[in-house]
Amino acid sequence: MKKIIALIVAVMLVVSLAACGNTTDATKDQAAKTANSDFKVGVILVGDENEGYTYAHIEGIKEAAKKLGIADNQIIWKYSIPEDETCYDTAADLADQGCSLIISNSYGHQSYTQQAAEEYPNIQFVAMTGDTAKATNLKNFSNAFTRVYESRYVSGVVAGMKIKELKDGGKLTDKNFDSDGNVKVGYVGAYPYAEVVSGYTAFFLGIRSVYPEASMEVQYTNSWFDITAEGEAANALLSNGCVIIGQHADSTGAPAAVQAALESGKVCYSVGYNVDMLSVAPDAALTSATNVWSVYYEYALGTAMKGDKVDTNWAEGYEKGAVAITDLGKSVAKGTAEKVEEVESAIKSGTLNVFDTSKFTVGGKEVTSAFATDTDGDFTPDTDEAVFDGYYHESYFQSAPSFQLRIDGIKELNNDQ
Amino acid sequence: MATVEYNKKEAFVRASLRDSIPRYKALLIRLCAVVISLIICAFLIYSITKINPLKVYQAMFEGAFGSVRRSWITVRDTMMLLCIAVGLAPAFKMKFWNTGAEGQILVGGITTAACMIYLKSLPTWLLFICMIVSSCVAGALWGLLPAFFKAKWNTNEILFTLMMNYVAIQLTSFFVALWENPYGSNTVGVINQTGHEGWLGYMFGDNMLFGQEYSLNVIIVMTLTVLMFVYLKYSKHGYEIAVIGDSQNTARYSGISVNKVIIRTMLISGAVCGLSGFLAVSGASHTISTSTAGGRGFTAIIVAWLAKFNTFTMIAISVLIVFLEKGAVEIASQYNLNDYVSSMITGIILFFILGSEFFIRYKLIFRKRNKEVQ
Numbered sequence: 001m002k003k004i005i006a007l008i009v010a011v012m013l014v015v016s017l018a019a020c021g022n023t024t025d026a027t028k029d030q031a032a033k034t035a036n037s038d039f040k041v042g043v044i045l046v047g048d049e050n051e052g053y054t055y056a057h058i059e060g061i062k063e064a065a066k067k068l069g070i071a072d073n074q075i076i077w078k079y080s081i082p083e084d085e086t087c088y089d090t091a092a093d094l095a096d097q098g099c100s101l102i103i104s105n106s107y108g109h110q111s112y113t114q115q116a117a118e119e120y121p122n123i124q125f126v127a128m129t130g131d132t133a134k135a136t137n138l139k140n141f142s143n144a145f146t147r148v149y150e151s152r153y154v155s156g157v158v159a160g161m162k163i164k165e166l167k168d169g170g171k172l173t174d175k176n177f178d179s180d181g182n183v184k185v186g187y188v189g190a191y192p193y194a195e196v197v198s199g200y201t202a203f204f205l206g207i208r209s210v211y212p213e214a215s216m217e218v219q220y221t222n223s224w225f226d227i228t229a230e231g232e233a234a235n236a237l238l239s240n241g242c243v244i245i246g247q248h249a250d251s252t253g254a255p256a257a258v259q260a261a262l263e264s265g266k267v268c269y270s271v272g273y274n275v276d277m278l279s280v281a282p283d284a285a286l287t288s289a290t291n292v293w294s295v296y297y298e299y300a301l302g303t304a305m306k307g308d309k310v311d312t313n314w315a316e317g318y319e320k321g322a323v324a325i326t327d328l329g330k331s332v333a334k335g336t337a338e339k340v341e342e343v344e345s346a347i348k349s350g351t352l353n354v355f356d357t358s359k360f361t362v363g364g365k366e367v368t369s370a371f372a373t374d375t376d377g378d379f380t381p382d383t384d385e386a387v388f389d390g391y392y393h394e395s396y397f398q399s400a401p402s403f404q405l406r407i408d409g410i411k412e413l414n415n416d417q
Numbered sequence: 418m419a420t421v422e423y424n425k426k427e428a429f430v431r432a433s434l435r436d437s438i439p440r441y442k443a444l445l446i447r448l449c450a451v452v453i454s455l456i457i458c459a460f461l462i463y464s465i466t467k468i469n470p471l472k473v474y475q476a477m478f479e480g481a482f483g484s485v486r487r488s489w490i491t492v493r494d495t496m497m498l499l500c501i502a503v504g505l506a507p508a509f510k511m512k513f514w515n516t517g518a519e520g521q522i523l524v525g526g527i528t529t530a531a532c533m534i535y536l537k538s539l540p541t542w543l544l545f546i547c548m549i550v551s552s553c554v555a556g557a558l559w560g561l562l563p564a565f566f567k568a569k570w571n572t573n574e575i576l577f578t579l580m581m582n583y584v585a586i587q588l589t590s591f592f593v594a595l596w597e598n599p600y601g602s603n604t605v606g607v608i609n610q611t612g613h614e615g616w617l618g619y620m621f622g623d624n625m626l627f628g629q630e631y632s633l634n635v636i637i638v639m640t641l642t643v644l645m646f647v648y649l650k651y652s653k654h655g656y657e658i659a660v661i662g663d664s665q666n667t668a669r670y671s672g673i674s675v676n677k678v679i680i681r682t683m684l685i686s687g688a689v690c691g692l693s694g695f696l697a698v699s700g701a702s703h704t705i706s707t708s709t710a711g712g713r714g715f716t717a718i719i720v721a722w723l724a725k726f727n728t729f730t731m732i733a734i735s736v737l738i739v740f741l742e743k744g745a746v747e748i749a750s751q752y753n754l755n756d757y758v759s760s761m762i763t764g765i766i767l768f769f770i771l772g773s774e775f776f777i778r779y780k781l782i783f784r785k786r787n788k789e790v791q
Contacts, residue, residue: 078749
């Protein structure tokens with residue numbers, strides 16, 4: 001039997017070898033005819049489709065390309081490019097291949113993408129989630145980030161609704177309250193950077209907009225992707241009595257841990273990031289905050305295709321549909337969908353600002369002044385006053401998040417910086 | 418009665434040790450191994466992905482040699498890998514398992530970067546002498562420590578050299594934090610981007626040697642390859658290394674000071690690995706990070722081992738491994754196959770090359786035909 005299969009495979013191989021030479025050339029010709037221009041995009045990715053963060057970017061670019069009528073062969077993908085000189089080599093290679101827009105998707109690619117941008121002034125380079133484009137003054141180098149803090153706020157609203165339901169239903173035990181009577185919330189964060197601080201603060205403010213008597217503990221994993229560490233961090237927070245576990249890290253470690261705890265009889269729920277967590281936590285996952293990258297890519301690819309300059313600091317949120325929350329899980333509280341819709345439209349219309357200074361305090365006082373931009377690189381912003389008109393203007397001076405005030409009610413458990 | 422007959426039967430095939438094998442025959446066996454492995458890979462690629470394997474191989478070739486830039490990057494990376502393997506050769510021949518090349522590269526890279534940052538106002542020739550000498554010294558010291566402990570207290574060199582890697586990584590993190598540019602980015606960025614001070618390709622100003630940025634890398638590494646070959650094969654030191662590698666007791670009996678040779682050889686091995694750090698920083702990346710060695714210190718062990726410490730054979734194996742690496746990126750890009758496919762191909766090819774050693778060492782003798790036929 002095995003011999004027969006082997007024989008069939010061998011025959012198929014020979015036939016295909018003979019046939020392939022002609023067919024692929026034919027399809028190539030056809031593709032070249034349908035392509036509406038010689039516009040080419042190069043994409044440098046830190047991972048591949050098996051890694052959630054990169055997968056979201058790949059999907060975003062594919063969707064944007066489809067809408068704009070950009071053919072598959074006009075996009076050159078470079079997968080699993082490490083954050084070192086390989087990134088520069090790759091960018092230069094893409095430039096050699098005639099790309100007029102080159103995008104790198106990880107923060108760590110930024111300086112190498114910038115190096116290539118200096119060398120090829122006629123080609124546009126975008127470092128996604130980066131923050132140096134404005135300072136370099138390069139005309140062909142830009143950054144982009146979504147206003148994901150908006151969708152984190154909305155995911156916080158979902159969590160707040162759940163806490164309210166649990167409290168009203170008498171499901172919470174003494175362990176779930178801190179000494180001041182606030183319900184405990186946990187958050188698994190990657191690093192103590194502005195990006196993460198901005199995200200968890202927005203999440204917390206979202207919870208408090210629905211259920212004001214809440215406090216939050218943040219546990220850092222010091223990695224963007226570490227299933228084990230994220231699971232352990234979630235378990236540590238659960239054993240502290242946290243009812244909701246939010247996250248700003250890329251794996252499914254935390255939701256899976258929460259699901260296991262829920263199955264063992266604990267009252268706890270999870271709010272994820274990037275992707276729908278229902279596959280790993282069907283009962284525990286409430287929703288996930290997510291980026292809709294296709295909105296940016298449609299803008300960037302469309303602009304570059306016309307030969308125009310891509311915005312140096314692009315940041316959009318609900319207004320343009322660049323952020324969202326994923327489908328609500330079956331465990332969400334009654335009336336969540338309506339509430340979410342209400343909050344989303346308030347954010348869109350601008351009547352609701354996430355970092356409204358009347359809604360939080362730092363050291364017991366309302367914040368009247370905070371800088372957004374750090375020019376000397378000590379991680380402490382020193383220019384660009386962001387607090388005016390009654391709220392902190394996040395992603396206003398640069399696309400990357402800058403909010404890094406530690407507000408009252410949130411405790412970082414392991415920030416050693 | 419069938420069983421008795423079976424027992425009487427001569428085995429269908431027997432393996433017997435070859436006395437010697439002509440060089441061309443050994444080469445032919447290895448070549449056959451590569452060809453067979455490529456055919457097996459072709460079957461695998463086709464049965465899993467339904468993509469014409471010849472096209473996949475063509476894409477791999479394009480990835481490594483598809484343009485002038487790509488060819489030179491392939492050459493640059495080959496030279497880097499070869500340099501480390503050449504550095505490992507004397508230690509391995511002595512059966513001193515130097516798994517610390519990663520660390521030796523990193524410390525060599527750190528001193529090179531330090532020279533580029535602090536001594537850039539020196540005249541070019543002096544700057545290069547500083548970089549080369551300091552990187553060799555740093556690498557040699559990193560190799561000396563485990564060798565000294567081995568010679569003195571017979572510590573395990575595999576663990577010791579491996580641990581030294583982690584020390585070097587921590588040290589690199591420290592210097593990255595010290596030199597980071599832009600401040601706060603946690604990367605050193607490209608050093609001397611405008612003036613190109615201490616860039617190997619710009620040693621003679623903007624007129625690059627033979628018009629290529631990496632031609633000096635090739636010259637340095639090829640020179641080392643020849644020197645190391647001569648050193649191991651024709652020098653008294655090389656002979657001592659070979660004897661110790663075969664048997665330390667024999668070496669002692671014949672009056673070789675084993676401890677002295679261990680320390681001396683590791684100084685050389687470490688120095689060459691340190692020099693690879695110089696090549697990585699001054700000759701390629703112009704920056705330093707914890708990924709400067711990038712696992713090449715371990716890959717080079719495979720190179721050195723497959724080549725049986727013959728530095729010329731190492732050239733071919735380095736080319737093969739770098740070719741497969743570059744090909745991997747390209748097939749991922751062209752066919753949406755992720756790099757696991759090329760890891761698979763690399764694995765199969767290396768397996769066959771290793772397997773072919775059996776046929777080089779042993780001769781297969783098949784059972785003679787039945788008597789009727791005779």
